[in-house]
Each structure stands twice: as structure tokens, then as C-alpha cells.
Amino acid sequence: MLSDNSIYAVNADLHCHSTVSDGTLSPADIAVRAKSNGVDLWALTDHDEVSGIPVARSVAHDLGMQYITGVEISITWAGKTIHIVGLDFDETNANLVQGLAKTRSGxxxxxxxxxxxxxxxxxxxxxxxxxxxxxxxxxxxxxxxxxxxxxxxxxxxxxxxxxxxxxAEGKPGFVPHRWATLSEAVGWIRGAGGLPVVAHPGRYDLTPLALDAFFLEFKSLGGVAIETVTGSHSIDQYDEYTKVAQRYGFLASRGSDFHSPIDMDVDIGKLVSLPRLVKPVWEKWLSS
Missing domain, CATH: 1.10.150.650 (DNA polymerase; domain 1)
Structure with a gap:
């Protein structure tokens, strides 16, 4: 098995978007950019859509980069939009594909x-x-x-x-949309053999009490991880959500949330490493 040093040294980027959803680079071009930026383990996580996966996986493998299937599902919880990332699932699973199509509608x-x-x-x-x-x-x-x-x-x-x-909410141009439920999103991911992950938990406008209720419900439904080191968190939030992962017993994920070479906070593959206080979600995918 890989040593702890090797596990934490892996440059995993498990959250990014292509032209299939709201990114500006094609799945193939993101694969090339990820490889050139030193990514070892990569997942393309387009919003509510998995059609970019075959190309992403093929190019990643051609480049010698390990690939994990991914998607980011929009849900509505307590009137707020929250994102759940699914990792390492069967993208042809009928319930998942139908559920994503339903979520995209509207x-x-x-x-x-x-x-x-x-x-x-x-x-x-x-x-x-x-x-x-x-x-x-x-x-x-x-x-x-x-x-x-x-x-x-x-x-x-x-x-x-x-x-x-x-x-943003409350501004001209913001129109709320009713997405999938938390139970549906977690169920689709688990039913397809994948792992549900809360995307960038520091972004949501929820009180500490509401966040606690959300994390407990997520875990009870079969959620296993949260993003702790992400391009959508501030540096202070890396530590904050590392402690949250410890508190609830979640695995930790890492992803840039890369959308475009322009207007990006963090480039793909350029995040700091996970703290050793948490267990990486990718440990089980690494070969010995």
C-alpha cells in the first residue's frame, strides 16, 4: 500500500467544469491543462451532466493521468441551492442519467x-x-x-x-430554481456506485445550526465527504472545514472548481495539499 506521505502528495483535482456545462475549455483541453499543471488524479465534474466523461477519461488515460468519473448536482435544501459532487460512479446508470436530465429541465x-x-x-x-x-x-x-x-x-x-x-440572490437577474432534493442526489450517486461529496461547503448562506442539520442529514443519507481545500474557499476556510470533516467523520476532497483560464481564483492542479488531520477521499482509488 502507499504510505501516508504518498497519499497526501498526490495532486488530486476532483472538481472542474468544461464547455459541457459552464466552463470555457473542452473536456480534452482541460485534461491537457491538468496534466501540464501536474495533476495525478482528475475528475471532470460538469453541472448535472455526464456527457463529457468519455472524452475526458480517454484523453486523461492517453496522457498517463488517473481519471475518476465526476458530476456536480444542484439541489435545493431549506430554500437554498447547494451542490453535491458525485465521484467514481457508473455514468451509464439509468437512474442517475434520468435524474440528471430531470434536474437540467427548466x-x-x-x-x-x-x-x-x-x-x-x-x-x-x-x-x-x-x-x-x-x-x-x-x-x-x-x-x-x-x-x-x-x-x-x-x-x-x-x-x-x-x-x-x-x-446573486436579491439582485436583478437572479431567478430561483427548484433543483433536485438532497435525498435524490445522494441516492442517484450511491445507486450508481459512487461517493457523494458536499461541494465547497463554505459558500452557502446557512447559519451554523442549519449547516449542522444539513451535514447530519447528508451523512444519514449516505454522504461520505466534503471539499475542504477548494478554489471556492478562502485560505482560512481550509482549516475551518478540515475541522468540520473531523467533527462529522467525513473524508476530505480537494478540487479547484476550475471554470476558465480567465477570471479564476485558482488554476487546476494548483491548490495546497490536504492537511494530514483528515483522510483523503482518493485513498481507495490509488493502486499499490
């Missing part, structure tokens, strides 16, 4: 409502058509695509600015 209608809200409240026209330039499939249109268009037309300096001023 994105196009929401996007049209977002465009109407932006026009009515800010006077910015044609944002739906503009956002479509950044996505191939209207079923996968998201706030990130709107954000890129707002940057393109000069309404915002960058994607983060677009979310802050136009697309």
Missing part, C-alpha cells in the same frame, strides 16, 4: 426569466441571446453564461463582479 425557462428580469430592472437587453453564445445546449444554460456576456458588453469588469451586482 434551465432554459429560468434563463429566459433572468433575461426578462435584467431588461425590466436594469434596461440591459438581449442577455438571453448573448448568454447562449457561451453555451452549446440551452438545457445547460446557467448564471455563469450570463455573467460572461455581461463582461463582454462592458456591464461588469469580470465574472465575479457580474454575480455580485446582477446574478
Amino acid at each position: 434551465r432554459e425557462r429560468r434563463a429566459q426569466d433572468m433575461a426578462a428580469d435584467l431588461l425590466n430592472k436594469t434596461g440591459i437587453p438581449d442577455t438571453y441571446r448573448g448568454a447562449l453564445k457561451y453555451v452549446g445546449n440551452p438545457d445547460l444554460i446557467s448564471r455563469s453564461h450570463f455573467a460572461r456576456y455581461l463582461v463582454e458588453i462592458g456591464a461588469c469588469e469580470n465574472v465575479s463582479d457580474a454575480f455580485k451586482h446582477f446574478l
